[in-house]
Amino acid sequence: MVTVLLIDPALVTLRDRFAERLPSDVEVAVVPDFTDETLRRMAADATILVNARRPIDRTTLSLTPVARFIQQIGVGLDAIDRAAVGDAGISVAYNPGVNQTGMAEHTIMLMLALLKRLPASELATRAGRFAPNEIIAAGIDDLADATVGLIGMGHIGQAITARLVPFGSTVIYHSRRVVPEAEARGARRVPFADLLATADIVSLHIPLTAETQHIVGAREIASMRPGSYLINAGRGGLVDEAALREAIVSRHLAGAALDVLEHETEGRNPFADLQQVIVTPHLGGGSRNSMAGVVDRCTANILRFLAGEAVLDVVDAR
Numbered sequence: 001m002v003t004v005l006l007i008d009p010a011l012v013t014l015r016d017r018f019a020e021r022l023p024s025d026v027e028v029a030v031v032p033d034f035t036d037e038t039l040r041r042m043a044a045d046a047t048i049l050v051n052a053r054r055p056i057d058r059t060t061l062s063l064t065p066v067a068r069f070i071q072q073i074g075v076g077l078d079a080i081d082r083a084a085v086g087d088a089g090i091s092v093a094y095n096p097g098v099n100q101t102g103m104a105e106h107t108i109m110l111m112l113a114l115l116k117r118l119p120a121s122e123l124a125t126r127a128g129r130f131a132p133n134e135i136i137a138a139g140i141d142d143l144a145d146a147t148v149g150l151i152g153m154g155h156i157g158q159a160i161t162a163r164l165v166p167f168g169s170t171v172i173y174h175s176r177r178v179v180p181e182a183e184a185r186g187a188r189r190v191p192f193a194d195l196l197a198t199a200d201i202v203s204l205h206i207p208l209t210a211e212t213q214h215i216v217g218a219r220e221i222a223s224m225r226p227g228s229y230l231i232n233a234g235r236g237g238l239v240d241e242a243a244l245r246e247a248i249v250s251r252h253l254a255g256a257a258l259d260v261l262e263h264e265t266e267g268r269n270p271f272a273d274l275q276q277v278i279v280t281p282h283l284g285g286g287s288r289n290s291m292a293g294v295v296d297r298c299t300a301n302i303l304r305f306l307a308g309e310a311v312l313d314v315v316d317a318r
Contacts, residue, residue: 004302005046006030007039007054007064011073014295018050021299026306034265039063048302053265053282057081061088069305071298074099074285075155077315078208078235085315092315093301097155098293099285103205104159106284107233110257111148111201113278114229115141120275139254141200144168149199151215152206152234153179153187160205161187172199196220201229208235218243227254233284236262241270248276259284 004026006015012030019028029046031038034054043049043064050071054060056079061067070085072094085092113119121135148164150157150173161171161182171187173179174195183189196202202224206212216230217240224230230253232239241262247253248271255276261269264282271277285294301311 002026002048002306003046004028004048004050005043005064006050007043007060008050008052009033010052011050014073014291017291017295018299021295022302023306026302036063043067048305050298051079053079055079055081056085056092058084061085061090069093069302069311071301072315073294073298076207076235078237080315082315091305091311093311093313094315095294095297096313098297099287099290100155100159102287102290103156103233103284104163105287106259106280107156107160107203107205107231108143108163110231110233110259110278110280111143111146111203111229114201114231114255114257115143115146119278123275146170146200147172147198148201148203149173149190149195150187151175151192151195151202151204153182153189154205156233157205158182160203161185193223196223197225199228200225201231203231204234204238206234206238208237213237214240216240216244218246221247221253224253226252229254230256231258232256233259236260236264244277245271245274248274 004018009032015028015030022028029042031042040063045066046064047066048069049064049067050073052073056070061084068090070090070092075094075096077094080092117135117138117140124134144167147170150160153173153175157173158181162185164171165185172190172195173182173187174190174192178189215238221243230244244256248256257278259280260282269279271279304311
């Protein structure tokens with residue numbers, strides 16, 4: 001009996017879908033929590049691990065002694081200690097591009113929710129204050145008039161650009177290279193500092209690495225246009241949350257929307273007291289279509305591994 005262990009408790013909703021697509025002699029289990037004790041106990045016989053948010057480091061690998069293949073369900077690789085898995089001789093694969101539609105639509109939703117002051121409107125009417133003048137006086141903006149600055153122009157950035165164009169937004173972006181597909185839609189590549197100083201909305205769509213940790217910190221936020229907005233649907237560590245909080249409280253920024261936080265597994269929202277900050281629980285890529293694609297790709301890779309075939313989208317261990 002082969003054991004496939006889903007090592008993030010958030011993946012419990014996918015357990016049955018994995019089981020349906022894998023042979024009957026493959027057991028699929030999911031950990032109920034993030035404790036080392038649970039992982040040690042449940043991973044004793046697991047040769048295949050499926051992960052989302054758990055750090056894959058030397059400590060984790062010491063708790064999973066027979067693991068030989070790890071499948072990340074998403075596109076982020078910041079949880080993977082590549083040297084550790086390389087030294088352990090473990091193959092790791094991920095799913096580039098699989099959630100681009102869900103992420104793009106979620107990001108557009110966050111932009112609109114900020115510009116249209118959706119949280120304040122909903123809370124006011126829920127409290128019985130049907131007074132549109134309160135919200136209108138605070139200012140409602142249109143995405144058609146906005147200059148949107150995208151930091152990163154990979155699969156998700158391009159999908160967002162394609163959706164912003166019909167709104168009439170001006171799209172600028174910063175990336176390591178010119179992206180012809182984005183330029184063909186009217187997006188314009190600009191230096192990082194120019195993007196921060198120009199954009200009405202700054203939106204992050206890059207991986208978390210040692211170089212991008214807190215790429216938007218106090219200095220970068222201070223250089224953003226007064227009254228602008230910040231969106232982070234990439235990884236929590238991209239933004240210095242303390243600096244962001246200070247900018248919101250001081251009203252330098254009009255608001256922010258975050259689908260990711262630095263310490264998500266703690267289950268705490270550090271912006272819960274700030275109505276100007278929208279926080280969603282890392283579900284941008286969690287649409288039904290995205291999840292169907294994730295399950296299909298992951299199980300196909302697992303079947304390849306079980307058959308002794310080369311798996312797809314392997315992470316470089318260097």
